[in-house]
Amino acid sequence: MSDDSYARYIRFQTPDPGIAPREQAPMLAQEQAWAREYACGHRFSWIAVLLPPLCFGPVLPGLAFLLGLLLYQSLFAPRLDIDQIIGASFGWLALATLLFMAAWVLRNNLRDIRDPTKRYWQSMPDQELVELERHTLESGINLWSSDYDPDCNTLMLWKNGKLEGVQDSGVSQWVVARTTAGHWLVLKEQFPGNFSYGREGEMPAPDKHLQPSQELAIAFAPGTNLSLGRRFSGAPLPLVNTLYWLSADELKRLVEIAHHWTFFPPDRYAVVNQQDAGWLQWLVDKAHASVGPLPERQTSTLV
Known part of the structure; x- marks a missing residue:
């Protein structure tokens, strides 16, 4: 599913203020079953929150640091000793990596907690309307x-x-x-x-x-x-x-x-x-x- 198709899918399953008011009625059992089926696709998931930071977080800061050093060496300092700089900066790089991963996890967590579609489907089936x-x-x-x-x-x-x-x-x-x-x-x-x-x-x-x-x-x-x-x-x-x-x-x-x-x-x-x-x-x-x-x-x- 492309990004555009996924965005349309999420928008379609999110309350739209452009829809005119309609008659409300209690859910039938089959309708509630379908509501719970759709809600399963919008549950909060720690896997979705933690998987990207844990998989890519340990790699991205170090890779960005190395590419930055290589770019600086090629443009301004051809004799720059990259190995020595990396060795001397290992501690700071490890700390930066941990902070980067923690910030990514926090950002994903806040995004999903505040997501209007997830919040809607978390409670909608139990309202039985x-x-x-x-x-x-x-x-x-x-x-x-x-x-x-x-x-x-x-x-x-x-x-x-x-x-x-x-x-x-x-x-x-x-x-x-x-x-x-x-x-x-x-x-x-x-x-x-x-x-x-x-x-x-x-x-x-x-x-x-x-x-x-x-x-x-x-x-x-x-x-x-x-x-x-x-x-x-x-x-x-x-x-x-x-x-x-x-x-x-x-x-x-x-x-x-x-x-x-x-x-x-x-x-x-x-x-x-x-x-x-x-x-x-x-x-x-x-x-x-x-x-x-x-x-x-x-x-x-x-x-």
Whole structure:
């Protein structure tokens, strides 16, 4: 992960004052499990505090001192006896090294203690509160993708009252829905199983598909756009089922506009911006064409 990507990752998981106030609600058990899972990545660690100073601290002061002497000898004093100076300065150099290491440890310790992201995640799961953003869905369509990543091939699923890691098949169901507010909203459901490097994977059984309802509340870690879960209620969402598999370019574009990860205000989780609505409408029409003509009542809500 590059420095820029890491900074975006940390910013995404830190409370953002640019996010508008939202409804607060008690956490569900699954949401709290996800909160604790994310909090594990932001724990204070003495290894992170001590490892750099202990590994590099004994070397850097002496190396800097030697390079300084060599530079001074080459520029100003060709006959300078470097060996004698180092021997005479060994005690002071050892003391300087110890002070350098101690200052580095202290700096790392203060940085992590005061880090706003670590402080937030240290207490957030125990507060047992989430923020909800509600949407009312009118109708939707199923699209499919197969995108197996060998470097990230584990999927966390809620099973038997806890999160368990399972093999990720790489197959995902994308529910593209229309809301009563006139927005496109994109939801993603991943499935466990055997992976395939092909563009078209093995579709899960129908009873395993995401079956959304019309009332959706997305639960967020308070003050952030990090989703901890989805809460469905109400009548089942009218859903057009297709066998349409996204191409690599279509999947990349859909991931970008769906705003599920590392996005910032004014973008909203799962809500497609107006400038991308035309492309998504084209994709929906293309998927519709793969299943043939639909009844007028069913198609009218998706245009």
